[in-house]
Amino acid sequence: MTVTPAETKVLSENQRIANELRNTLGNAGVLSLNFIGSPGAGKTAFLERTLALLAAGTRTAVLTGDIQTENDANRLARYGYPVRQITTAGACHLDARMVERHLQGWNLDDLDLLLIENVGNLVCPTSFDLGEDAKIVVLSVCEGEDKPLKYPGIFRKAELMILNKADLLPYVPFQPALAMEYARQIHPGIAILQTSAVTGVGFEAWLDWLGARLDAKRAAMNETAAAVTGSGAATR
Ligand SMILES: Nc1nc2c(ncn2[C@@H]2O[C@H](COP(=O)(O)OP(=O)(O)O)[C@@H](O)[C@H]2O)c(=O)[nH]1
Ligand SMILES: [Mg+2]
Numbered sequence: 001m002t003v004t005p006a007e008t009k010v011l012s013e014n015q016r017i018a019n020e021l022r023n024t025l026g027n028a029g030v031l032s033l034n035f036i037g038s039p040g041a042g043k044t045a046f047l048e049r050t051l052a053l054l055a056a057g058t059r060t061a062v063l064t065g066d067i068q069t070e071n072d073a074n075r076l077a078r079y080g081y082p083v084r085q086i087t088t089a090g091a092c093h094l095d096a097r098m099v100e101r102h103l104q105g106w107n108l109d110d111l112d113l114l115l116i117e118n119v120g121n122l123v124c125p126t127s128f129d130l131g132e133d134a135k136i137v138v139l140s141v142c143e144g145e146d147k148p149l150k151y152p153g154i155f156r157k158a159e160l161m162i163l164n165k166a167d168l169l170p171y172v173p174f175q176p177a178l179a180m181e182y183a184r185q186i187h188p189g190i191a192i193l194q195t196s197a198v199t200g201v202g203f204e205a206w207l208d209w210l211g212a213r214l215d216a217k218r219a220a221m222n223e224t225a226a227a228v229t230g231s232g233a234a235t236r
Pocket of ligand 2: 072
């Protein structure tokens with residue numbers, strides 16, 4: 001794919017804002033996850049079940065992106081966490097500026113976790129860093145095993161692949177082993193979880209993954225605080 005000079009400028013400006021966002025979120029100890037997948041893969045349903053199951057005391061906020069409508073925000077708001085819809089009015093992806101703007105007014109020090117549902121698309125959102133700690137690709141068993149080969153960019157960048165709608169496996173000819181093999185061809189280290197946002201299958205493993213990431217974020221935050229205190233003491 002060739003990138004025009006105008007696109008390079010847009011991407012480098014996005015990167016600048018994303019780097020600032022990553023710093024700001026990191027300083028506040030917020031784990032930020034960017035969910036990317038086709039329209040209908042089940043991103044919102046996955047996040048809904050996640051919010052329903054989150055450990056008490058996990059201070060969470062959600063941003064959800066779509067070209068039009070507040071539908072997903074309305075679905076996600078039922079779980080009692082702060083939610084904001086980002087409507088992109090035509091753009092096929094979220095960018096770092098949109099995230100920065102929609103975080104305004106939220107005290108990041110009061111948050112542990114920021115869940116970002118990107119606009120449904122396997123291509124465009126891949127190029128736009130949102131300052132997240134990890135990208136998570138959501139693929140459903142209705143979409144074909146070869147998606148990792150056709151859209152390698154997002155599978156290369158994602159730390160975790162959620163293979164959603166596992167409850168439909170008895171009814172579709174989709175071969176999960178093949179989809180996982182293709183994903184690992186593109187990204188050998190990718191973590192993979194099979195889930196169903198309808199039955200809850202796989203959510204225990206997902207919450208373990210999430211819990212480990214939240215613990216790691218907390219530990220990094222404590223280490224930074226200890227280092228700052230330590231260096232302060234050393235200079236006294
Ligand atoms: N059978 C089944 N349907 C699902 C699952 N997850 C989502 N869906 C359905 O798939 C459709 C699209 O889900 P949605 O969450 O809106 O997808 P999004 O566009 O990726 O946010 C809805 O009708 C959901 O009820 C799942 O795990 N199993
Ligand atoms: Mg959605």
